[in-house]
Amino acid sequence: MTDGAQQALRRTMEIFSKTTRFALACNSSEKIIEPIQSRCAVLRYSKLSDSQLLSRLLEVCKAESVSYTDDGLEAIIFTAQGDMRQALNNLQSTFQGFGHVNSENVFKVCDEPHPVLIKEMLSQCVLGHLDEAYKTMAHLWRLGYSPEDIITIVFRVCKNHNMPEYLKLEYIKEIGYTHMHLAEGVQSLLQMSGLLARLCRKSAEPDNLMQR
Structure with a gap:
């Protein structure tokens, strides 16, 4: 969100604070303007471990019948860097784009040096x-x-x-x-x-x- 949009959100939070609770999620708190941060209780979460990411990815692959290889899941974990949302986005994008999740396809989607x-x-x-x-x-x-x-x-x-x-x-x-x-x-x-x-x-x- 731009600073202007965040200022508008701040005003909305002020008006409806008595009847509404706002839950905001972000990757970099320094990008959130100070007036919004001062109105919130900031909770910081550490990155997920590789084993936690892998466990959830395997569950999703099984539930959604995703075709994958071990090196494909390893590549997703490498690119996600502990971010589950990023991992799931990369998994979905790779499968939708190529129909199969392997290392080569993952790095094509993520566009990072192999x-x-x-x-x-x-x-x-x-x-x-x-x-x-x-x-x-x-x-x-x-x-x-x-x-x-x-x-x-x-x-x-x-x-x-x-x-x-x-x-x-x-x-x-x-x-x-x-x-x-x-x-x-x-x-x-x-x-x-x-x-x-x-x-x-x-x-x-x-x-x-x-x-x-």
């Missing part, structure tokens, strides 16, 4: 193969994904990537610095390529090689 590509790119960085990692980055760039889209998936994949813990912490730090530069407006393929170079350099540092 985590398998990101995982392969990070694996090449761990091995210090900058040229191979850059091929994946350039491919994602040509597909039209924004730097914000790419860096977000890189971070989410890196958190669970199979690599030494000390190296993972270094990677996350570099990813965070790059995300900060992107937020400041420096959004270019050169910026993303620089991230790959720094990740490869972290893998090749003498201390890291000794700990391997």
Whole structure:
């Protein structure tokens, strides 16, 4: 809702507050204007776990006779990030659009960089193969994904990537610095390529090689 629409809602809440109770749901409370927030009791809920999402998705698939694969449900859980509404929307959109829920179809609907590509790119960085990692980055760039889209998936994949813990912490730090530069407006393929170079350099540092 726009600020103007929220102001109109605020006035409606004032007029009918004696006879009506309003329940508002949102993903980002900072987008709600202060006059409305001050008239409400704010309840914050944490994200659902992957197992909770999976349990509900299986119930829905069974009840609605949805054709799916395990990697399709895994992709929905990955894209939903603990949001049940998002998970159900993605499930419905994928099934309505393709008639079958698998990983490929889910990422077509959600239009996010495929985590398998990101995982392969990070694996090449761990091995210090900058040229191979850059091929994946350039491919994602040509597909039209924004730097914000790419860096977000890189971070989410890196958190669970199979690599030494000390190296993972270094990677996350570099990813965070790059995300900060992107937020400041420096959004270019050169910026993303620089991230790959720094990740490869972290893998090749003498201390890291000794700990391997």
